[in-house]
Amino acid sequence: MTTGWSIYVIAIVAINILGCVWLIWWTGKRRPGDPAPTDTSHVWDGNLTEYNKPMPRWWVNLFYITIVFAIVYLVWYPGLGAFAGVAKWTSAREQAADKARDDAKLEQTFAPYAGKSxxxxxxxxxxxxxxxxxxxxxxxxxxxxxxxxxxxxxxxxxxxxxxxxxxxxxxxxxxxxREGVMPEWGKVLTGMGGDNAVDYVVAYVRTLSNPDTMQNNYMAAQGKALYNGVCIACHGVDGKGNTAMGAPDLTDDYWLYGNSSESLRHTIENGRHGVMxxxxxxxxxxxxxxxxxxxxxxxxxxxxxxxxxx
Missing domain, CATH: 1.10.760.10 (Cytochrome c-like domain)
Structure with a gap:
C-alpha cells in the first residue's frame, strides 16, 4: 500500500471513530429547552413516553468502552493503512502456521507409504x-x-x-x-502430396488397425508414402508409437481427440499440444x-x- 493510500485509510478510520464519539456525546444528554417527557401526556406501559429520554449512563459508557477497545485493536493488529500493528500479525503468517501444523499431521498419515512402489x-x-x-x-x-x-x-x-x-x-x-506435442503437418504434407495429402494420411492411418482395408485403397496407398516421409519418425513403421516421446499407438481403437475424420484431419493438419x-x-x-x-x-x-x- 502506498503512503498516500495509507494516510487516506487512517484518516477515514480516525474520522469514523471521532464521529462515533461525538454522536454518543451529542445524543447522550438532555439540553436546555428540551420538553419534559411528561409534557405530552403520551405514556405507554407506564414509563414509555412520546419523547426520547437520554440513554442510561451505563449504556453510554459501554459505547465509550467499545470505542476504546476498537482503538486498541487497530493498534495491536494491522488496521491502520500500512501500519503493521504492534503484534506484527499477518493472515499469511497465521495461514502458513496452520498449514505447517496440518501438513505435519498429514505426513504422519502418509509416512508408511513413503518411497514405496x-x-x-x-x-x-x-x-x-x-x-x-x-x-x-x-x-x-x-x-x-x-x-x-x-x-x-x-x-x-x-x-x-x-x-x-x-x-x-x-x-x-x-x-x-508430461508434455505431448504433435507438430502441424498440414503445410508440409500439402507441399509433398497436394491439397488432398492430409486426407490421404488419414486414410492410411485408419488402415493401421486393420491392414486388410489397405487392399485396393487408392487414398491409403498415397497416404502410406506420405506417412513414411513424415510420421514414421515418431509413430514408427508399424504405427505402434513411441512411449519415450508420448507418440500414441495408431493401431489400436483408442483416440485421445476422437476418431472422426474431422478430428484426425485437425490433428494432422494443425497439431496438438497436451500438457500433464x-x-x-x-x-x-x-x-x-x-x-x-x-x-x-x-x-x-x-x-x-x-x-x-x-
Missing part, C-alpha cells in the same frame, strides 16, 4: 482410499471422477499408456508431468505416490485391491 501401495486398501481422495481433489478436474477422461484427457482405467504403463512410468507422469502438470511441488512425493497408486489400481485390478475404489 505404487504397485505395492495399490495392494493396501487404506492407501488406495487415500489415493482416491487425493485424485478426486486434484486429478478429477481433467480425468473425471471415474478417471475415464474426456476428449484430450486420457482414460486412466484401461491398459493404454502413451508414456508407458510401468509403475515407474505412471509415477513419473504424476510427479514430473507436474504434481511433485503441489502434492509432495508421497501424496503423488498415493494418487498414482490409485490410478494403477484402476487399470490393474487383479494386481491390487479394489475394495476401496468402488
Amino acid at each position: 505404487i504397485d505395492v501401495i495399490a495392494r493396501d486398501p487404506n492407501a488406495v482410499a487415500l489415493g482416491r481422495s487425493i485424485f478426486n481433489n486434484t486429478c478429477a478436474t481433467c480425468h473425471g471422477s471415474t478417471a475415464q477422461g474426456a476428449v484430450g484427457y486420457p482414460n486412466l482405467t484401461d491398459q493404454i499408456w502413451h508414456w508407458g504403463g510401468s509403475p515407474d512410468d505412471v509415477l513419473h507422469s504424476v510427479l514430473e508431468g 502438470p507436474a504434481w511433485r511441488n503441489t502434492l509432495g512425493e508421497t501424496r503423488s505416490r498415493l494418487a498414482a497408486a490409485y490410478v494403477w489400481s484402476l487399470s490393474h485390478p487383479t494386481q491390487s485391491t479394489v475394495t476401496a475404489t468402488r
